[in-house]
Amino acid sequence: MVPGHDLPSTADPAALDAALTTLELVVRRRLDGVLQGNHLGLLPGPGSEPGDARTYFPGDDVRRMDWSVTARTTEAHIRQTVADRELETWLAVDLSASLDFGTVHGEKRDLVVAAAAAVGHLTSGGGNRIGAVVADGAGTTRVPARSGRAHLRHLLRTLASSPRRSPAEATDGGDLPDTVRGDVAAALDQLRRPARRRGLVVVLSDFIGPLDWERSLRALAGRHEVLAVEVLDPRDLELPAVGAVTLVDPETGASAEVQTTRGLRAAFADAAAAHRTQVAAALRRSGAAQLTLRTDRDWIADVVRFVVARKRGWTGARADAPRSAGPGAAVAGAS
Numbered sequence: 001m002v003p004g005h006d007l008p009s010t011a012d013p014a015a016l017d018a019a020l021t022t023l024e025l026v027v028r029r030r031l032d033g034v035l036q037g038n039h040l041g042l043l044p045g046p047g048s049e050p051g052d053a054r055t056y057f058p059g060d061d062v063r064r065m066d067w068s069v070t071a072r073t074t075e076a077h078i079r080q081t082v083a084d085r086e087l088e089t090w091l092a093v094d095l096s097a098s099l100d101f102g103t104v105h106g107e108k109r110d111l112v113v114a115a116a117a118a119v120g121h122l123t124s125g126g127g128n129r130i131g132a133v134v135a136d137g138a139g140t141t142r143v144p145a146r147s148g149r150a151h152l153r154h155l156l157r158t159l160a161s162s163p164r165r166s167p168a169e170a171t172d173g174g175d176l177p178d179t180v181r182g183d184v185a186a187a188l189d190q191l192r193r194p195a196r197r198r199g200l201v202v203v204l205s206d207f208i209g210p211l212d213w214e215r216s217l218r219a220l221a222g223r224h225e226v227l228a229v230e231v232l233d234p235r236d237l238e239l240p241a242v243g244a245v246t247l248v249d250p251e252t253g254a255s256a257e258v259q260t261t262r263g264l265r266a267a268f269a270d271a272a273a274a275h276r277t278q279v280a281a282a283l284r285r286s287g288a289a290q291l292t293l294r295t296d297r298d299w300i301a302d303v304v305r306f307v308v309a310r311k312r313g314w315t316g317a318r319a320d321a322p323r324s325a326g327p328g329a330a331v332a333g334a335s
Contacts, residue, residue, distance in 0.1 A: 020156055023114060027121050030300045053077045087199055088145055089123045091116055091132040091155075092187040094205030095162045101233060104296040108231045111295055112204045113159050115229050118303050119202050120152040130155065135187040137165040142190065188216035203228045203288070206236065207279045214282045221287035228283050230292045237276075238269045 053069045056076035066079040093116065099109040120130055124147070131145030132155055141162070143155050184205055191201060201224045203217065220226055239245075239260050248255040258264060283290045291306045293299045 016157065016160055020117075020153060020160065023117050023156075024121075024153070027114075027117050027300065031118065031121055031304065053079050086126065086147075087123055087128040088197060089119065089128065089130045089200045089202065090145065090191050091119065091130070092184065092191060092201060092203045092205075093132055093134045093159060094184050094187070094203075094207075095134055095136045095159070097137060097165050098206055098208050099231070100164050101235075102295045103233055103235050106295060108206055108233055108295060111231050111293055111299060112229075113156055114299060115204055115231065115293055115303070116159055116202075117152075117156055118300065119227075119229075120155065122307065123200065124149070124152055132159070133187040133190045134159065134162055135183050136162050137183075138163075140183070140187050140190060184213040185216045188213055188220055192216065192219055198224060200225045200227070202226075204231065205229075206231050208236065208275075211278060211282045214286055217283070217286040217288060226286070226288040228288045228290045230279065230290060231294075232292060233295045237272045239265045241265065 053066045054077060056065065056070075056078050060078050062078075064078045064080075066077045069077040069079075093112060095109060095112065099112060100107055102108055102110070116132070123130060127147050129145040129147045130152060132143040134141040134143070141158070143158055184203065184207075188201075188203070201220050203213075203226070205228075207228075207230055217226065217228075241262075242260055244257060244259055246255055246257045280290060289310075291302070293302055
């Protein structure tokens with residue numbers, strides 16, 4: 001079983017706390033010793049941490065003269081400093097009904113919680129703060145950004161205990177809309193207003209559905225480092241040959257009984273691949289890095305590969321397909 005999957009029902013708080021403790025231990029054991037170093041701040045400026053040396057210009061503070069570099073180059077150099085600013089990380093979490101699905105080690109919802117735990121561990125040191133905006137199909141819920149392990153545990157508990165939404169709730173006289181699709185764009189817009197100091201935004205979703213979040217994501221990426229974590233299950237990508245089967249859209253309740261013929265399976269796989277290509281292109285246009293996690297893979301190993309690739313200066317648009325350097329390096333820098 002993949003650690004972090006199969007989180008227990010929220011009806012048993014003790015079991016949920018025990019599962020989150022196990023998840024924390026697994027994440028720390030697998031990541032500590034592999035990902036080292038402290039976040040020094042995303043913006044250069046006066047501070048106590050040493051930065052790069054540069055050529056001296058008239059008017060520079062001579063007390064910051066770097067004599068070793070000056071002697072080596074025979075040209076006057078000063079040592080710049082980097083402000084040791086705290087990093088503020090925000091999670092935009094999609095917990096709509098399509099995440100309440102999984103066919104291998106657990107549901108995609110559980111993998112979202114596990115990925116949030118990994119991001120929290122990578123960015124929680126040195127007084128850094130982490131918060132979240134959760135879109136669950138009924139609206140958005142905000143968890144204020146704070147520091148400390150107790151707060152991270154509270155945030156993860158909030159994600160794990162978020163109510164599951166179904167179209168039946170929306171049509172039985174409740175206040176929910178006729179669809180329970182999480183509004184990722186609304187969650188991103190909440191992070192844009194009011195404007196915040198430059199930080200890190202991590203979007204966790206399966207990105208199934210319309211790409212109506214692209215404009216909001218692009219606006220966020222103009223000010224923050226952005227990482228998109230795509231959470232998938234094998235059945236999102238292909239249908240098994242099981243004969244007659246009833247397919248149900250968990251976010252609208254629409255269903256259809258079909259025969260999983262070879263032609264239908266090929267058409268489904270082509271449509272899924274085309275949608276993933278569109279999602280990847282939208283993320284690139286938005287300036288976001290992309291990490292794909294799957295319920296049938298070792299998600300921690302994928303996270304480690306991604307962050308190590310970032311440290312080496314690659315983009316790592318997917319954990320298994322690194323590219324050139326780009327946004328999202330704050331995750332590696334914060335590890």
